[in-house]
């Protein structure tokens with residue numbers, strides 16, 4: 001009988017441990033969490049490559065590069081608003097460029113590489129990779145150039 005009790009105790013302790021672990025993982029990561037398989041189902045291959053594998057689309061490949069309409073650029077994975085059209089400028093690089101993000105919606109990671117390579121930026125809501133920010137943006141405004149993959153963005157025109 002006692003042995004049975006110990007076995008039950010061990011089993012319940014283990015299940016508690018795994019439960020705690022799960023909660024910690026959720027807290028440490030993003031509001032929107034999906035497995036790679038789940039992301040693959042909802043994202044285009046290019047969006048998956050950029051957002052989930054930190055890839056870079058070909059310059060001048062995104063129709064959003066030349067988009068001059070008024071509206072908001074949202075994360076194509078989780079639809080969180082990331083950039084506003086008023087802060088978009090033509091950098092000539094071939095990627096949609098902004099002089100600032102919507103504050104709090106974009107997170108930055110310095111990965112130890114030289115400033116020349118920029119600081120990596122990702123969606124603060126789902127963690128999807130967006131692009132990099134450089135210090136050679138318009139001097140009349142922020143001096144920042146957020147160089148963003150169009151495949152990571154959806155455009156919502158202003159009504």
Ligand SMILES: [Zn+2]
Nearest residue numbers: 075078123126
């Ligand atoms: Zn997102």
